[in-house]
Amino acid sequence: MLREHAAVRDAAACRLPIADRIVVAFVVAKGTYLDGILKRDEVESSKVKKWRKTYDLSQLAKSAAASPVGFNIAGWNSSYTRQPLPAEDMREWVQTTVDRISALAPQDVLEIGCGAGLLLLRLAPACRHYVGTDFAPSVVARLKEQLAQREDLGAKVDVFERYADNFEGWAEDSFDAVIINSVAQYFPTQSYLERVLENAIRVVKPGGHVFIGDNRNRELHKALALSVEAFQSQPEVSAGELRQKITRRIQQEQELVVSPSYFVSLAARYPKVSHVGIYLRRGARDNEMTRFRFDAILAIGNAPELVREISFRERPPAGWTLPEIRSVLTSSGAETAGFAHIGNRRVERDVKLLTQLENAPPEQTLAELSREIDRDKAQAIHPEEMVGLATDMGLEVGWSWASCYPDGGYDAAFIRQVGEGNAFPKIKWPGPAPVNFVYYTNAPGEAAIREKLASELLTHCRSKLPVELTPSSCYLVDSLPPSGGGGVDCEALLAAASGLGPTPR
Amino acid sequence: MDRKTTIRQFVQSLLTQKGDQRPFNDGDSLVFGGRLQSIDVVDVVMFLEEQWGVDFASIGFDENLLDSVNAIDALVQQAAVSR
Numbered sequence: 001m002l003r004e005h006a007a008v009r010d011a012a013a014c015r016l017p018i019a020d021r022i023v024v025a026f027v028v029a030k031g032t033y034l035d036g037i038l039k040r041d042e043v044e045s046s047k048v049k050k051w052r053k054t055y056d057l058s059q060l061a062k063s064a065a066a067s068p069v070g071f072n073i074a075g076w077n078s079s080y081t082r083q084p085l086p087a088e089d090m091r092e093w094v095q096t097t098v099d100r101i102s103a104l105a106p107q108d109v110l111e112i113g114c115g116a117g118l119l120l121l122r123l124a125p126a127c128r129h130y131v132g133t134d135f136a137p138s139v140v141a142r143l144k145e146q147l148a149q150r151e152d153l154g155a156k157v158d159v160f161e162r163y164a165d166n167f168e169g170w171a172e173d174s175f176d177a178v179i180i181n182s183v184a185q186y187f188p189t190q191s192y193l194e195r196v197l198e199n200a201i202r203v204v205k206p207g208g209h210v211f212i213g214d215n216r217n218r219e220l221h222k223a224l225a226l227s228v229e230a231f232q233s234q235p236e237v238s239a240g241e242l243r244q245k246i247t248r249r250i251q252q253e254q255e256l257v258v259s260p261s262y263f264v265s266l267a268a269r270y271p272k273v274s275h276v277g278i279y280l281r282r283g284a285r286d287n288e289m290t291r292f293r294f295d296a297i298l299a300i301g302n303a304p305e306l307v308r309e310i311s312f313r314e315r316p317p318a319g320w321t322l323p324e325i326r327s328v329l330t331s332s333g334a335e336t337a338g339f340a341h342i343g344n345r346r347v348e349r350d351v352k353l354l355t356q357l358e359n360a361p362p363e364q365t366l367a368e369l370s371r372e373i374d375r376d377k378a379q380a381i382h383p384e385e386m387v388g389l390a391t392d393m394g395l396e397v398g399w400s401w402a403s404c405y406p407d408g409g410y411d412a413a414f415i416r417q418v419g420e421g422n423a424f425p426k427i428k429w430p431g432p433a434p435v436n437f438v439y440y441t442n443a444p445g446e447a448a449i450r451e452k453l454a455s456e457l458l459t460h461c462r463s464k465l466p467v468e469l470t471p472s473s474c475y476l477v478d479s480l481p482p483s484g485g486g487g488v489d490c491e492a493l494l495a496a497a498s499g500l501g502p503t504p505r
Numbered sequence: 506m507d508r509k510t511t512i513r514q515f516v517q518s519l520l521t522q523k524g525d526q527r528p529f530n531d532g533d534s535l536v537f538g539g540r541l542q543s544i545d546v547v548d549v550v551m552f553l554e555e556q557w558g559v560d561f562a563s564i565g566f567d568e569n570l571l572d573s574v575n576a577i578d579a580l581v582q583q584a585a586v587s588r
Contacts, residue, residue, distance in 0.1 A: 053551070058566070060565055061566050252542070
């Protein structure tokens with residue numbers, strides 16, 4: 001019945017397990033239909049232009065003019081303080097990103113959203129040809145001036161003013177790497193992101209990569225919102241008020257926040273994608289980028305045998321500790337070892353506070369909640385702590401967020417050293433649970449329209465169906481995860497809708 | 506309508522569009538207080554450019570100077586004097 005409606009690409013009806021008279025409908029809307037009612041072309045164009053203006057304005061700040069060449073970090077402001085992020089944090093952010101991309105050893109690169117050249121000026125010297133694009137004219141102009149003074153780069157770097165979804169003139173299989181670093185959050189919609197990635201995948205040669213870096217993690221969106229609100233609030237703020245602040249912050253979010261599951265899903269939808277890696281950001285500095293963001297690396301057209309299978313040890317009941325991991329590595333003497341669901345020290349406190357808050361009586365204060373969680377000793381492991389351990393044992397270590405654990409935990413794999421400068425091997429990492437595939441991203445600015453469409457679909461059902469079959473509610477979702485038995489995973493859908501999974505839209 | 510009232514009404518409409526109906530005073534922090542994000546500040550900038558011809562390319566850009574109704578009013582006053 002729902003599939004008859006012009007808006008619907010796919011639909012499922014699920015009965016509540018505790019009250020099976022109640023039916024809940026889940027709908028994947030047709031992209032073209034949503035584009036129409038949302039006037040998506042206009043909305044995207046208007047949003048993209050606003051982000052462009054935001055970026056242009058940042059270049060008019062005094063800090064931009066005073067920035068050293070190659071390190072213009074104007075506009076990089078903390079969500080917590082709204083002040084510029086510390087330069088040392090940004091230096092580490094730049095270097096760890098450059099290191100990760102350099103390990104892929106691309107020769108012909110397309111960077112979308114190259115900005116002031118933070119990556120370009122460091123990566124281009126090792127490349128044969130580097131194309132950078134950005135939508136902000138003032139930034140492009142300044143970068144071109146800087147490049148004109150670099151004899152080593154002049155002949156091999158081209159910079160263009162372009163919107164991210166403009167791939168005109170670039171043929172299939174023409175680059176080793178497309179880099180989209182800390183740009184995706186400014187894409188206005190999920191469909192815009194998909195359009196950019198579809199083209200990026202098209203233009204990368206087999207053996208190459210699409211690097212989508214510094215993505216805001218939707219699985220930790222609530223934890224970040226709480227972290228910021230708690231920082232900005234007085235200790236006496238009540239749990240009730242804090243919950244309202246978080247809800248408001250998430251509802252008013254203007255940036256695109258993406259689940260790792262979205263990138264994982266690309267491998268099934270684009271045959272050219274042979275592997276998807278979802279990696280926590282490297283870095284010892286404590287900031288919102290190391291805590292809450294990740295890099296996605298799509299391998300294009302590699303032979304399947306290059307993806308290594310290793311077995312991941314299940315998390316013990318009390319969680320992994322560093323001594324335990326060392327003991328396993330030492331006693332097994334294996335060339336490879338995987339550890340599933342390691343507690344993440346970077347976000348441990350934020351996640352604990354969120355759990356306490358969600359169960360707290362409304363009058364309890366932030367100060368009281370904080371005292372409760374600070375009583376417990378930190379148990380989780382900071383990812384960087386394992387680097388020293390790996391080096392001691394002649395191994396390399398990588399960490400993945402593909403599993404989308406709700407507590408921000410990660411999986412780690414130790415592998416015999418592959419050689420300096422090489423990228424971490426492609427591993428068959430544990431993947432997301434079905435519930436994580438229900439919503440791929442938030443939908444900034446679309447809440448009212450989506451509610452209206454959901455309401456329209458319910459009315460459609462009421463007009464066509466007997467009462468006992470009519471859904472009581474309808475949710476627009478990004479996909480209908482399959483169950484093992486060939487149907488749809490209703491448990492995952494109902495969990496996502498009730499908020500037991502990641503934040504529902 | 507005086508300039509400050511015009512600014513206040515514009516900020517009010519911007520907040521209402523975002524679903525933020527909470528009252529605010531002219532001295533309340535809007536940007537650093539978390540009520541306006543960077544992309545909302547662009548709306549303020551465009552409003553000031555259109556309404557009073559404020560030229561940010563010549564005066565520079567600083568979010569601190571757009572943080573409250575009072576601050577915005579002072580900026581517009583300063584920009585008018587500088588022209």
